[in-house]
Amino acid sequence: MEGSPLADGDWWRTAVLYQVYVRSFADGDGDGTGDLTGVRSKLPYLAELGVDALWFTPWYRSPMADGGYDVADYRTVDPAFGTLADAEKLIAEARTAGIRVLVDVVPNHVSAQHSWFRAALAAGPGSPERELFHFRPGRGPEGQLPPNDWQSEFGGPAWTRLADGQWYLHLFAPEQPDLNWAHPAVRREHEEILRFWFERGVAGVRIDSAALLAKDPELPDMAGNQGPHPYIDRDELHEIYRSWRALAEEYGGVFVGEVWLPDSERFARYLRPDELHTAFNFAFLSCPWDAGRLRTAIDETLAEHAPVGAPATWVLCNHDVTRTVTRYGREDTGFDFARKAFGVPSDPVLGTRRARAAALLSLALPGSVYLYQGEELGLVEAEIPRELIQDPMHERSGGRDPGRDGCRVPLPWAAAEPYAGFGSTVEPWLPQPPGWSRFAADRQLTDPGSMLSLYRAALALRGSHPGFTGTPLRWLPAPPEVLAFTRGEELSCLVNLSATAVPLPAHRELLLTSGSLDDAGQLPPDTAAWLRT
Structure with a gap:
């Protein structure tokens, strides 16, 4: 793949990584559940999309009390997804297609069936x-x-x-008992798990709940506690990740941590050169569609990564949060688990326009980008009937929280086929809402104005234009509700979050826009442009 050869040891600094939620990606055996055979059948699609790597949410044997994040055996693929041999074939075939594979580990806890x-x-x-x-x-x-x-x-x-x-x-569901990371056997086992998957050819590992492993041995009450947090971001974690980094260096593997921390200095400690390679950027993901807030999130992200020389990561959505189109179409365009509720109105036309602009914004920023499956299709958050919700967050909240199933609905691949071409011959494990086929990939491939066509064009440019790699961001003068910056000497990005159209700066070529310019050649509201300057 141009711009990301597999021999490039620093590929992860600028990569576009595509998140695969296996259960909902593609069904290869027709039983209603996505599987590794289904993923293998879509490798040409992913290669043509232009992604550099795939991150898989857990595919290990699991009772699925929490969508696979309750792992019963790390060395066995869950039968619903296939076999270990299927995983090895997938890793090898992806590599042949120029795509690396990252797996998920969940070190804080295991399944109660472990x-x-x-x-x-x-x-x-x-x-x-x-x-x-x-x-x-x-x-x-x-x-x-x-x-x-x-x-x-x-x-x-x-x-x-x-x-x-x-x-x-159990910091999560009762079916997910927490491990005692003060015990040497726990550390040995996880290092062996890492070796097991590195030896099967994976390029890296995403670490779930990476800041939660270590616990205060006294397990003190939260109320009245004056010391460090009893289980978040404890200093003991860093020695664990230093040992993991040394192991990964043997295989050329990389780590990305799920680290939610408000303190930028504490966050940066996880990205020191002998610890994790990268960490997810939740400040950007949860940021409202507001120019000032977005610029602050971008500046703070770059500033907290700079001292340790780590690349920033940019992500708009994942398997835990509300779909971007739906979120950006609401009055409150930010994301907070505490504010999730049923029946929040959303304007899908407005949300789609903003999501298209946000795609060009995130892909133009320095660092790596994570793209959640279906975002390239412009999928909306689905309203799952209460009786069919499987996410434990719904039940544990007493039915108040709609849970995360709305962003996990099986993907639509072919508009004219049953279940929108997901591959099932029976009802998929989560129901697809009415009209889901309008998002089908085959329909979008023939539409130059579709979300899929926009992503394909943007990823092709990102992989070929030298301005997207190795060049810092420099802000340009712009109205308050407009984000404008350059990458190098020839590439500029302009995002209009204001209520009126704005003129484009002087440029030699209009490379790509998220929507059409107006009759006066100006950039309309909620639209982004890439320019050769």
Whole structure:
């Protein structure tokens, strides 16, 4: 692939990485669930789209209590997705197509069906098997109260009591018991897991909940705690990631961490040259469609990465957040888990126009870009009927939170085929909303004005124009609601977030726009342009 040869050790600094949520990507065996055979069949599509790498959410054996993030066996592919041999074929075939593969690891917790946790349950209180997790007696006269006041990220207490009276910690669902990272066996096992997948040819690893692994051994209450946070961003984490980095260097592998931290100095510590290579940029992802807020997010992101020499990452959506088109079509265009609700109105025409502009904005920024499957098709957030929602966030919130299934609906590939060409011969695992076929990839491929055509054109330019690699961003003078910057001497990006059209700066060539210019040749509201200057 031009601009990203597989031999290039720094490929990750400017790469476009495409996130594959296997369950909803493409169904190769017709059973209603996406699988690795389905992904392999779409490798030509992904190569033509122009992405450099694929990041796969967990494909390991799992009871799917949390969409695969409850891992029962890291060395086995879940039968719903295929086999280990299928994964090895996919990695090899992607590499032949010029596309690298990254896998997901979930080190904070495992599935309650994991052999370690089953052994811990069988062994009983005080056993060595329970030392791999966080088992504690309860508080109160009969131990009937949880050991502390921690709350689950999915809502409700972070503790579940067993019949033998002990409680175990789970920062997420009860089916996801937290591992004890102070135990050497936990560290050894994860290093062996990393080797297992690096030896099968993966180019890197995304680390789920990367800042949560280490816990204060005293497990103190959150209320009244005056010291460091008892389980977020603890200093012990950095020694873990330094050992991981040394292992990755043996294989030429890279890491991207899921690190949500408001403190930029603390965040940058994870990106020191001997720790993680990159981390997700949640400030940009959750930022409202507002010129001032976006410019601040961009400036702060670049500033916090600069001291450690790490590239920024840019992402508009992933498998956990509201689809970009829907979010940008709402009155509140930001994203916050606490504000998710049913029935929030959205204007899909406005949202699509803004999402197209945001695509050109994110792809023009220095660093790497993550593209969630279906964003290139302009998919909207689907309203899943309450009785069909599978995400545990919905149940744990008492039915208040709509959950994350709305951005996980199976992709539409062919407009005229059953289930929009997802490949199923039965109802897919999540229902596709009425009219889903209007987003089908085959229909968009023949439409030069489609979202897919825009992404393909943008990625082709990004991969061929020297201004997109190795050149810093420099802001240009512009009205308050317009973002204007250059990359090098010949490339400029202009994004109009104002309510009126604005003139283009002097330029030699109009490379690409997210929408048509007006009759006066000006850039309309919610539109972006790339210019050769």
